[in-house]
Amino acid sequence: MSDRISLLPLELILHILSYLPFESLLAFGETSRANYESHTLCLKCLRLGVFEKRIHSVISLLQAGWTTPDQMAHLSTHEKGETHFTISIVQPAINPAAPSFGAKPPLGIKGSKKRVYIPQEKSRTLDEMVREQNKIFTQVVDRYGRGLRKLEFMAYDLDSDGAMALATKCQTMLHHLALRFEHPHIRDGPVRPSTWLHPAPGSTAWNVLIGIGRYQQLGICGLRTLIMERAGITPWQLMMLVKKNPMLTVLKLRTCRGVQPDFLNWLGGLSSDPDEPEAKDNGMVPGHKLEVLWLENCERIMVHPVEVYGVLPDKTCDSGLEWVRGLTSLKSLSFSESTHLSPEYIDRANRVLWKIPEVILPYPCYGDKAPIEVDPVLM
Template sequence: MSSHFNALPLEVILHILSYLPFEALVAFGGVSRASYRAHILCLRRLRLAVFEKRIHCMISHLQAGWATPEQVGKFAGDEDIRGDYTISIIQPNVKRIDHDAARKPSTKTNEPRSRSQSQQDRSRVQDQMIRMQNRVFTKLVNRYGPSLIKLEFMAYDIDIEGAQALSTKCQHTLRHLALRFEHPHIRDGYMRPSSWLHPAPASTVWNLLIGIGQYQGMGMSGLESLVMERAGITPWQLMMLVRNNPRLTVLKMRTCRGVQPEFLDWLGGVSRDTEEEDFLRTEDKCHVPGENLEVLWLENCHQIVTKSHEHPKDLAHDSCDLGLEWVRGLKNLKSLSLNECMNISSECVDRANQTIWKIDEVVLPYSYHSPDSTIEVDPALL
């Protein structure tokens, strides 16, 4: 029976295998060398979540849109789309013992532990957790990376091992990449609750995805969509990553360190004139790096500031987007989200889009200090 199955055309074999759940697909891959090659080629889209608790996976799946409330009970191995595999891995409980041991002093003493010692212990265990998450990620990418066209990774951060596997195994074939490191619902793990409010620390790990310095020959070059949440990538690293992926049409960034004016000005082809101390558009003089973008989401990024935040109504028609001039260079943009960007005026964004940008879909930022904002209360509750 196995010989008859392997005699089928490869396209037919892959079509049949695409109906299998992940566990059955892996089991099939262990039957023979031919089966192993076929099962690797079959896996084209992979979503991987590595957490400490099952409840963390469930909530993260809901927030990322990986599952609906009706699917939460069976999210561990079922796929909504044929061939779109979602894998959830819970770390072994033995690591919790290491965590508890790390909190205990090494010698018997009645003196309380200093705050710096507790922070060092928490940081050490947090780094250990991130290494474990990336070790799982690396194993899967090393096996299935060359055949993947879409990959999503949900964890606490990426380290050098995970970045190296991603930049070598998925270098030219991967089209859609999502790195989701923001999970504010997790408050009982190794990460401090306040950690989710800010981008991860800056790191040279991102240089592997760019392919610079000692990492020449590595890096991503075929991406069409890129999603990053709570990433520590710097503005310069983000510039290089976008530059190396000219086919990029979707860029979604949330709580990312690299979303700063210097990156956005570069993305929209805007340069600063040091003599006049003003922003000048240069799309007619040079190539605009972000001209192919159709979707740009910049959420919870507080480094973006509108110059007209206080008195938007007093500005001239062509100056209502001061601080956001880079949007003008993104001629193909169809969707722009500035959700939760606290230093941007919603009124300015709305006016600029109506008069200058003309983008089909714009998500306005929150307006925390609007004098006209009111909260309606049901009279029956008073």
């Protein structure tokens, strides 16, 4: 009997496949070459997390809001109404190395010539884990990247292989990208707690994602939303990435190396791109389409601390943050956890000059009347 589904129009096939759970979708893709092509185009939205331990995966998914406690029984969830999958992958542990010839056994049993070996689980280094995470990420993007519109990746960092997969498979069709590399709950193995307090190391992998130098034919250029947590991207690289995606309306950066005055002044039109000194002025700043800008847990937003400016008149009460004035489409601006900024300073600048509907202060502003917290049990 012939395969009847292959006789249907592709649009109808993709609509039918959108109702399948992820496991069934994979099984369908293995039935024939034509069905393989169809199932790779069916995946529109994907959230992928790769971790070393299951508990790391569970906490990360819950913190990011990718899933709820009721859904944790299933690592792959399907949201009704769109082809949207959340997949968590836990890396298998490395087999303990066998003791070398002549090595002294760690434990002996008294009164017996037999010795018992207690194998110790070998942990991957942080660099090894990043490579393994990106290897899996690359395999997934190589297969499904053509059809993806929304992609979120949760790991420890992005390397050149992962960036190359994004730059070649998701150039124009991807509209939403979230790279989440901040996991403060992971405190064991090769990862120190201080790892998550600062951005990841700088890397040339971002050059591949942007499409510069010898990668000029590559790069992502269709983003509407960009979210990055604990990213090692530099101010210049971040400038090039935003410039390559002119339709960007949502930019959320947390613990990001690139959030520095050089980038922010360019975004708000206070400085120009050094690579295009003769660019024509069309009256539009690079960030004129941004509606949401979050700069959270970023400690280098201002060159000088607020105290240097002293008491300022209303016309210049946002000194050091004048770039905000150029972002005329902003509806939401967040400085949450950027504790080097004064909440009073931000609040006054917004009331007097910016007038943005939603501004999230670095930390609560209580003045001299800070509330006293009392344990309800003692009341």
